[in-house]
Amino acid sequence: MASIKGTRSRGIALHAVLVIGLLLSAFPFYWAVIMSTHTATEIFSYPPKLLPGSHFLQNVRSLFDNVDFFGSMLNSLLVASSVTFLVLLFDSLAAFVFAKFEFPGRRLLFGLLMLIFMVPTQLAIIPQFVMMAKIGWIGSMTALIVPAAANAFGIFWMRQYMRSAIHDELLDASRIDGANFLRQYWHVALPVVRPGLAFLGIFTFMGTWNDYAWPLVALTNPDNVTLQVALSQLNGVHGTTDYGMVMTGALLALVPLLIVFAIGAKQIIGDLGKGAVK
Amino acid sequence: MATALEKPPVVAEQTPTAGPRTGFRKYWHLYAAISPFYLLFLAFGLIPVGFSLYLSFHRWDGLGSMEWAGLSQYRYLLSDSDFWSSIGNTVIIWALATFPMIFLAMVTAVMLNSAVRFKNVYRFAYFLPNVTSVVAVAIVFGSVFSTNFGLMNALLQAVGLDQVAWLNTPWGIKVAIATLMTWQWTGYNAIIFLAGLQTIPSELYEAARVDGAGPVETFFRITLPQLRPTLLFVLVVSTVTGLQSFTEAQVLLQNTSNDSTFSGGPGHAGRTMVLYFFQQTFDNNDFGYGAAVAWGIFLVVVLFSIINWRLVQRRGEE
Numbered sequence: 001m002a003s004i005k006g007t008r009s010r011g012i013a014l015h016a017v018l019v020i021g022l023l024l025s026a027f028p029f030y031w032a033v034i035m036s037t038h039t040a041t042e043i044f045s046y047p048p049k050l051l052p053g054s055h056f057l058q059n060v061r062s063l064f065d066n067v068d069f070f071g072s073m074l075n076s077l078l079v080a081s082s083v084t085f086l087v088l089l090f091d092s093l094a095a096f097v098f099a100k101f102e103f104p105g106r107r108l109l110f111g112l113l114m115l116i117f118m119v120p121t122q123l124a125i126i127p128q129f130v131m132m133a134k135i136g137w138i139g140s141m142t143a144l145i146v147p148a149a150a151n152a153f154g155i156f157w158m159r160q161y162m163r164s165a166i167h168d169e170l171l172d173a174s175r176i177d178g179a180n181f182l183r184q185y186w187h188v189a190l191p192v193v194r195p196g197l198a199f200l201g202i203f204t205f206m207g208t209w210n211d212y213a214w215p216l217v218a219l220t221n222p223d224n225v226t227l228q229v230a231l232s233q234l235n236g237v238h239g240t241t242d243y244g245m246v247m248t249g250a251l252l253a254l255v256p257l258l259i260v261f262a263i264g265a266k267q268i269i270g271d272l273g274k275g276a277v278k
Numbered sequence: 279m280a281t282a283l284e285k286p287p288v289v290a291e292q293t294p295t296a297g298p299r300t301g302f303r304k305y306w307h308l309y310a311a312i313s314p315f316y317l318l319f320l321a322f323g324l325i326p327v328g329f330s331l332y333l334s335f336h337r338w339d340g341l342g343s344m345e346w347a348g349l350s351q352y353r354y355l356l357s358d359s360d361f362w363s364s365i366g367n368t369v370i371i372w373a374l375a376t377f378p379m380i381f382l383a384m385v386t387a388v389m390l391n392s393a394v395r396f397k398n399v400y401r402f403a404y405f406l407p408n409v410t411s412v413v414a415v416a417i418v419f420g421s422v423f424s425t426n427f428g429l430m431n432a433l434l435q436a437v438g439l440d441q442v443a444w445l446n447t448p449w450g451i452k453v454a455i456a457t458l459m460t461w462q463w464t465g466y467n468a469i470i471f472l473a474g475l476q477t478i479p480s481e482l483y484e485a486a487r488v489d490g491a492g493p494v495e496t497f498f499r500i501t502l503p504q505l506r507p508t509l510l511f512v513l514v515v516s517t518v519t520g521l522q523s524f525t526e527a528q529v530l531l532q533n534t535s536n537d538s539t540f541s542g543g544p545g546h547a548g549r550t551m552v553l554y555f556f557q558q559t560f561d562n563n564d565f566g567y568g569a570a571v572a573w574g575i576f577l578v579v580v581l582f583s584i585i586n587w588r589l590v591q592r593r594g595e596e
Binding site: 014015017021025026028029031035043046048091093094096097098103109112119122124126127146149150152155180181185209213216231232235247253254257268269 | 302305307308309311312314315316318319321322323325326327329330333340382386389390392393395396398399400401402403404405406407409410411412413414415417418419420421422426427429432435436461465469518522524525528529532533539552555556559560565568569572573575576579
């Protein structure tokens with residue numbers, strides 16, 4: 001009896017601590033909502049406002065007046081969805097080959113892939129910038145899309161996934177039926193690895209959506225940027241004056257991500273750990 | 279490697295995973311399927327990295343002609359106190375963020391592992407900070423740590439303490455950046471630790487209970503040693519990403535200087551290595567020196583990764 005009681009109170013204490021952690025995780029989002037619903041004067045007053053105010057729509061209006069919010073959001077959508085599509089296509093093709101086929105140079109090429117995984121991006125930034133300036137990509141979204149169209153992480157991850165998910169018997173059967181490589185990829189491999197593609201797709205989309213350093217230097221035309229760069233401009237210029245508006249921008253920029261995350265959360269959280277413990 | 283003289287065996291077509299080697303023509307479709315990545319890497323990885331090595335031995339402003347500089351960029355790098363202080367800033371911020379983060383993440387994971395109910399709700403909520411953009415989060419944290427109207431100072435004032443000019447003092451800046459990073463990565467790593475915890479066989483825990491081990495002893499004797507591979511993974515990833523941090527400090531401190539958005543705040547206290555790299559390259563247009571700085575950063579990251587690896591490995595052998 002006593003031990004049951006002890007277990008229960010321990011359970012309550014456990015949940016109490018976990019809920020505190022949950023509130024700490026959620027608090028900045030709440031804070032962003034508070035700030036985006038107040039005027040600058042209200043934000044600067046003491047004691048700080050802890051409940052939402054009534055100036056959200058005004059803040060939204062001045063946000064849209066000050067920055068091309070939808071234009072930059074469209075740019076972000078264009079970049080993130082193109083990169084995601086290309087990454088899914090190229091990475092899954094390469095992963096299929098590395099997971100299921102034997103050919104000369106396979107080990108060497110895969111080893112090279114793992115090495116590439118470790119090369120830091122700064123090393124390539126200057127030459128990339130110079131090269132792209134020469135071919136006229138600087139300032140356009142192409143500069144963000146093309147270099148990101150395939151990556152070592154995705155190929156490695158998909159290969160691990162495909163090795164166990166696609167059964168050799170299925171491939172053999174399809175070959176006997178006369179299916180060529182592309183048909184096998186499309187009709188045998190892809191349907192089986194759809195959950196893996198969902199993980200990689202969501203992961204890539206969110207990562208690309210949040211990219212900042214390279215877009216900041218590559219998008220030289222301040223009127224044609226991605227959402228993250230636009231937000232940063234807004235913060236740089238208006239950060240010290242109209243905090244309500246800047247915070248509204250930050251909040252609205254989070255919305256598409258939260259939607260994507262809500263759709264794919266189960267996949268993301270479930271698969272994330274797999275790669276780490278394997 | 280295969281030569282054209284080898285006879286292509288007939289079985290090659292039938293056994294995909296164990297086909298003997300033969301000429302290029304037989305496998306061209308496989309090479310074609312993996313080629314996009316390698317072509318992109320060649321164009322945007324290998325050639326640029328090679329070029330940046332070449333560049334680091336030159337003086338170049340990106341427009342005029344390149345001038346051979348020998349080792350002078352690297353010699354300057356070694357004596358450049360700004361670069362060394364940026365290493366110091368980066369390491370301090372990394373340590374301030376990483377150790378509390380790993381501790382909190384592990385505690386959270388252990389608690390999540392023993393909590394039966396609402397596990398998915400917690401996992402969802404704890405992961406949320408990690409999917410949000412660093413830019414947006416840095417803007418929000420900028421307001422939390424603001425000297426004039428920030429929540430932190432309001433809290434300090436409410437309990438009767440002196441206010442702190444967070445984004446104006448060397449330690450305030452570092453604490454603010456580290457807090458942001460800890461907030462953003464604790465839940466992510468907790469979920470990775472949780473996955474690691476779930477691979478520990480329950481017989482081990484039962485054996486410990488039979489032996490009369492308490493929860494603390496169980497944690498240090500069983501949980502921690504079993505979790506070592508996961509810990510290594512988390513530590514290495516945190517080191518590689520933490521030492522290359524850029525966005526947090528850049529967005530938090532971009533307003534503080536009139537001449538450079540990469541200044542890292544008053545006294546350059548938040549100027550990380552990568553911020554310094556951007557400042558030298560894109561504000562000063564010093565492409566040659568920027569390339570040398572990039573290689574310097576690379577070496578520092580490699581060095582720290584090796585140290586991490588050694589530390590965790592050695593503890594494993596004891």
